[in-house]
Amino acid sequence: MIENTPSVRQLRLVVEAEDYEEALAFFRDALGLPEQAAFSGEGDARVVILDAGRATLEIANPAQKRLIDDVEVGRQVAPKIRVAFEVDDAPAATARLLEAGGEEVAPPTVTPWRSLNARLNAPAGLHITLFQELEPLEQRTTRDGFGTNPEDRPGDAGQSV
Template structure:
């Protein structure tokens, strides 16, 4: 008798409570450019907007890795337990646009040892975020001599 297959995860959805809902939606939808998938409202002024963030991954880092990434990207320990990272085409332009839209710059775009350009920001909804631009192709990152795991990345 065959056992039941392992359930397949079809989507990762990060749910964030935002005191200033309108400002958070404007920042992530309009400034960062996450397309709106759906919006719902209910009794008592309950509101949610679901934004499409493209492909999702769950990155599990131990405390030493989290500290190392903070040191590389910022030069000091700043990230809370959860940090949200967004891959973009142009880290410098995106970081500047997000600061103009209300984010606080924690660290400017910084070249990492794993060849990405990463900026740190404190964003609306009390989220600490990374904006990162991959400077190598997926093939270059996967090559035995260019593997992100070989140089302590990604992150």
């Protein structure tokens, strides 16, 4: 039986950056992720842990991944892993990150799920989405195709939301 108590306390995405300073300038300074800790070791070994707020793990099937690429970019571009950051102002954050060396893949675009999403290629080989929610979660979940996984809801397994 699965307990209701979560056993995971933190999601930490570890990324190797060939140009460490460029990655710091982009993610810490331009995107604004606060530095939580930093460590150094022998042979110029360095790591910084940046606080990215609340973490979630979004699992999409191949059809959903294609749909997201089509909506946000107009073509298939994302690798299997894409990192998404929720921001307060997607156009302003996009502009800051472009100035900091990001490469625009697609400008901020309103999605059917009511967010404003931009795509960029970032340092350390990351493909990222910046997203700004345009409606509260409570309002978005009332739309067709939104809500919880139908198989997880008692009494209506298999029905679409």
